[in-house]
Amino acid sequence: MNSSNNAWLKEHNTVHLMHPMQDPKSLKDNLPVIIESGEGVHITDVDGRRFLDLQGGLWCVNVGYGRKEIVDAVSEQMQKLAYYSLFPGSTNPAAIALSQKLIEITAPEGMVKVSFGLGGSDAVESALKIARQYWKLEGQSDKYKFISLYNGYHGLNFGGMSACGGVAWRSSYEPLMPGFIQVEGPHLYRNPFTQDPEELVEICAQLMERQIEIQGAHTIAAIIAEPIQGAGGVIVPPASYWPRLRQIADKYNILLIADEVITGLGRSGSLFGARGWGVKPDIMCLAKGISSGYVPLSATLINQRVASAWERDAGFTSVYMHGYTYSGHPVSCAAGLAAIDIVLRENLAENAAVVGEYFRERLLELKGKHRAIGDVRGKGLMIAIELVKDRQTKEPFGPDEAYPLAISEGCVNSGVMLRTIVNKLIISPPLTFTKDNVDEVIEVLDRTFIANPW
Ligand SMILES: Cc1ncc(COP(=O)(O)O)c(C=O)c1O
Numbered sequence: 098m099n100s101s102n103n104a105w106l107k108e109h110n111t112v113h114l115m116h117p118m119q120d121p122k123s124l125k126d127n128l129p130v131i132i133e134s135g136e137g138v139h140i141t142d143v144d145g146r147r148f149l150d151l152q153g154g155l156w157c158v159n160v161g162y163g164r165k166e167i168v169d170a171v172s173e174q175m176q177k178l179a180y181y182s183l184f185p186g187s188t189n190p191a192a193i194a195l196s197q198k199l200i201e202i203t204a205p206e207g208m209v210k211v212s213f214g215l216g217g218s219d220a221v222e223s224a225l226k227i228a229r230q231y232w233k234l235e236g237q238s239d240k241y242k243f244i245s246l247y248n249g250y251h252g253l254n255f256g257g258m259s260a261c262g263g264v265a266w267r268s269s270y271e272p273l274m275p276g277f278i279q280v281e282g283p284h285l286y287r288n289p290f291t292q293d294p295e296e297l298v299e300i301c302a303q304l305m306e307r308q309i310e311i312q313g314a315h316t317i318a319a320i321i322a323e324p325i326q327g328a329g330g331v332i333v334p335p336a337s338y339w340p341r342l343r344q345i346a347d348k349y350n351i352l353l354i355a356d357e358v359i360t361g362l363g364r365s366g367s368l369f370g371a372r373g374w375g376v377k378p379d380i381m382c383l384a385k386g387i388s389s390g391y392v393p394l395s396a397t398l399i400n401q402r403v404a405s406a407w408e409r410d411a412g413f414t415s416v417y418m419h420g421y422t423y424s425g426h427p428v429s430c431a432a433g434l435a436a437i438d439i440v441l442r443e444n445l446a447e448n449a450a451v452v453g454e455y456f457r458e459r460l461l462e463l464k465g466k467h468r469a470i471g472d473v474r475g476k477g478l479m480i481a482i483e484l485v486k487d488r489q490t491k492e493p494f495g496p497d498e499a500y501p502l503a504i505s506e507g508c509v510n511s512g513v514m515l516r517t518i519v520n521k522l523i524i525s526p527p528l529t530f531t532k533d534n535v536d537e538v539i540e541v542l543d544r545t546f547i548a549n550p551w
Contacts, residue, residue, distance in 0.1 A: 103143045106131055130509065135162025138527045138534055140514060148514040149534060153525045156327060156359045156479065157390035160439040161527040167391045167435040174431035183213070183425040192425030195433050199383070199396055202368065202437065206377045208398040212417070213425040217358035218252030220382035220395035221321070224354045225256040226419050227380060227399060228319040231352065234406035234415060240318045240351075244308060246282035248329030249322060251356055260321050263329060280308045282322065283334045286472045286483065287491065294335035302341045309349050319352035319380070320345070324370025327359040330521045331481035333474055339374035346379075352403065354380040358395070359479060362386030363440050363528050366450030366477030373476070379403050386528075389436040394429040445528035449477040452530050456480055459539045466543070469500065469551035480524040486551070494520040500551065507545035513538055 110131070111124040131143045138161050140150045153159065160167070174191055181189045196211040212223045225243060232240035243260055251257035253266065259274035261267055262282075283301045285292065290300050309317055320342060326332035346353040355378035360370025364386060367373035371381070379402060384395035407415050423429070440446070457473055457480060464470040471485030471493075484501050486492045494500050501517045508515040516523045526534070 103131075106143060130514070137161045137163065138530055146512070148509065148512050149526070149538060151508075151513055151515045151524050151526050151538060153478075153527050154390045155385075156364065156525040157385035159362055159364060159386040159445060159528045160389040160436055160443075161529040164389070164391075164435075164439060166439060167389065167432050170431045170435035171392065171428055174428050178427050181427060182422065183420065184422075189425065189427040189430075191427040191430035191434070195396075195425075195430040198434055198437060199398060202441070203381065203398055205372060206369065206381065206398075207400045208381060209401050210399050210404045212397045212399075212420065213430070214384075214395040214397065214421060215393040215423055215426075215429070216252070216395050217356075217382065217384035218254040218257050219421065220358060220384050220397050221251045221257035221260070221356060222254050223397035223419060224321065224356075224380045224382050225260070225319075227397065227403065227417075228352050228354065230414075230417070231403050231406045232318050234409070234411055237315070239316050242276040242278060242312060242317050244278050244280060244305065244312075244317060244320045244351075246322050246326070247279050248282065248284060248326050248332055249279070249356075250326065250328035251321060251323075252358070278308060278312065280304050282326070282332070283338050284332050285335065286474065295337060298335050298338045298341055301338065302345060305342070305345055306349075309345070309351070314349035314351065317349065317351045319354050321354040321356055323356045323358075324360045324374060324376075325365055325476055325479060327479060327525075328518065330483065330518060331475050331479050331523065333476050334374075336374060339371060339376040343376045343378075352379040354378060354382065356382045358382055358384040359386075359525070362389075362437065363446035363449050364477055364479050364525065366446060366453055368440075368446045386440065387436065388429060388433045389439075391436060392426075392429045392432045393423075394426075394433050396433075440528070443529070446477070448530075449528045452532060452535060453477040453480065455532050456524065456530075456535045456538075459535055460542075463539065463542055463546065467546040467551070469504075469546065475524070478524070478526055478528055478530060481518075482522040482524070484520045484522070500549070503549050504542075504545055507549060508541055511541045511545065513541045 132140050133143045134141045141147050199211050214220050245260040247262040249262040251260040259277040262279040281304050283297045291297050355371040357370050361383040365373050371378050379400050381398040388394040460473040464473055469484045472483040484494055496519050501520050505515045505517045
């Protein structure tokens with residue numbers, strides 16, 4: 098292999114490499130950008146083209162690229178101890194330290210224990226298994242079902258995928274796990290009910306309650322949802338929705354799982370998405386921003402109510418029969434500690450709130466100029482621009498239509514790395530983004546829409 102030979106890389110990208118969420122055939126004609134290096138909010142490809150990274154890797158590089166603190170922490174940890182496990186009989190200092198740190202920063206949510214994994218799908222899987230085991234330990238093993246939302250994304254392992262609320266993520270792998278039910282969540286731009294946010298919250302809350310009653314509350318383990326839906330198209334619920342979810346969970350004695358894989362560690366403009374809604378979940382799933390994508394890492398956190406089920410002596414059933422070889426990997430945990438330290442020290446949640454607000458204002462100016470922009474929505478530095486064929490009917494561009502790709506490709510060719518999800522342009526840059534970076538993006542988007550009129 099000569100990986101420094103660009104032609105070789107381009108030729109071989111698809112020979113043996115399966116890319117997530119893509120038809121392998123399509124990659125032959127559409128060569129993806131081969132990213133080679135990163136610095137701050139910029140990335141560079143193998144041809145030396147430099148881009149502003151509007152994707153933040155994949156919603157994850159919260160602190161930006163090339164942060165020496167993380168590199169040093171990883172290097173020191175590797176030199177000292179490359180690996181030791183958390184399985185019976187051993188542990189390691191980095192995992193202990195990171196668990197303490199996570200509990201410290203989630204004190205307002207009342208979290209008390211941490212289970213580590215390597216990515217968002219692990220974090221969700223752990224949450225689902227903890228919820229089921231919790232109810233067994235409580236002597237209510239009939240409570241095994243999960244309710245999630247349409248458009249929700251919870252990773253692609255079988256448990257999380259079964260909670261996903263979109264056909265594209267599910268259909269090729271059915272049958273999925275039994276006991277997973279989806280209900281309508283409040284999507285203000287696209288719903289068949291109303292354009293009034295409060296009325297919509299009430300309707301969705303009622304739909305949730307009806308589903309719980311039809312299933313029987315005695316069969317429901319947990320509600321799982323994202324504080325802001327990400328992969329579903331950056332769907333921001335009205336502020337009263339999450340407090341209503343908490344009320345419903347309490348009313349029916351159901352656990353509430355916040356899937357904070359994207360929203361956690363600052364992206365939504367508060368340190369955690371549920372905190373931004375003033376809600377304390379029972380279980381929190383963290384990944385992506387926890388290590389800023391530098392190494393694979395995730396964590397599932399539980400509050401005292403959930404943890405207390407394991408405090409009683411229930412014999413073998415209270416063994417937490419879950420975890421991976423790399424749960425609490427010392428190198429990942431060292432990176433996590435350094436990444437979290439930067440997020441806190443540089444107050445990146447606050448920067449995401451301020452710069453995100455400015456970004457949306459500027460995007461709304463573009464909406465005034467370009468007809469294809471149907472909606473601009475987001476919170477903090479997670480934003481979507483939804484493209485439509487007609488603003489009145491809101492008819493979206495379909496998955497096979499070229500227009501959204503023409504826009505994102507136009508941006509990429511002008512130095513802005515931008516990803517589309519069907520008809521949505523997704524904006525999730527590093528949280529170190531500045532207003533000047535935003536102005537640069539706006540200029541590129543404006544020029545691209547002008548060059549591609551609809
Ligand atoms: C909310 C949410 N949960 C879970 C996941 C799965 O994470 P991973 O791809 O790291 O397994 C994602 C990934 O984007 C996500 O956005």
